[in-house]
Amino acid sequence: MKLSPKIKKIWKEAVKAQKFAYAPYSKFKVGAAFSSDGKIFAGCNVENASYGATICAERGAVLKALSEGHQKIEDLVVVTPTKKGAPPCALCLQVLSEFADPHLKIWIATSKAIHSQIRLKDLLTVPFLKKDLKNKTQ
Numbered sequence: 001m002k003l004s005p006k007i008k009k010i011w012k013e014a015v016k017a018q019k020f021a022y023a024p025y026s027k028f029k030v031g032a033a034f035s036s037d038g039k040i041f042a043g044c045n046v047e048n049a050s051y052g053a054t055i056c057a058e059r060g061a062v063l064k065a066l067s068e069g070h071q072k073i074e075d076l077v078v079v080t081p082t083k084k085g086a087p088p089c090a091l092c093l094q095v096l097s098e099f100a101d102p103h104l105k106i107w108i109a110t111s112k113a114i115h116s117q118i119r120l121k122d123l124l125t126v127p128f129l130k131k132d133l134k135n136k137t138q
C-alpha cells in the first residue's frame with residue numbers, strides 16, 4: 001500500500017502510543033492516532049480491574065484532542081497486536097461519529113504495516129446522531 005508521509009507520521013505516533021497501553025488483563029495493547037487541525041493526537045487503551053471501565057485507544061485519543069480544543073478527526077490509524085490489524089469497536093465508532101465526517105479514513109494497522117483502509121461510514125452505517133434527538137415526538 002502506497003502511504004503518504006502524513007499517514008506514516010500518524011502511524012508512527014499510534015505505534016508509539018501502543019507501547020504505553022495499560023492492558024494487564026487482556027494483554028492486548030492498542031494504539032490509535034489521528035490528525036486534527038494539523039496536529040496529531042494519540043491514545044492507548046487503559047484497562048481497569050472492573051473491566052467495564054476500560055477505555056479504548058481510539059476514545060483516549062478523541063478525549064485528548066477534544067480537551068485541547070480540537071474537534072476535527074482525520075486519518076485515524078489503529079494499531080493492534082494482530083496479524084492484519086483490527087477495526088475500532090462499535091462504541092468507539094459511535095464516539096467517532098459524533099465528530100468525524102462519515103468519510104473519515106480509518107487505517108487498519110499493526111506495528112509492522114498498514115494493512116487496509118476503510119471509511120467510518122462503512123464500519124458504522126447508521127450511527128445515532130444529534131439529528132435523531134431532534135426527531136422526538138413524545
Ligand code: THU
Pocket residue numbers: 023026028029030044045046047054055056057058087088089092
Ligand atoms: N480495544 C481498543 O483499545 N480499541 C478497540 O477498538 C477495541 C478494543 C482494547 C480494549 C481492551 O483493553 C482490549 O483492547 C481488548 O479488548
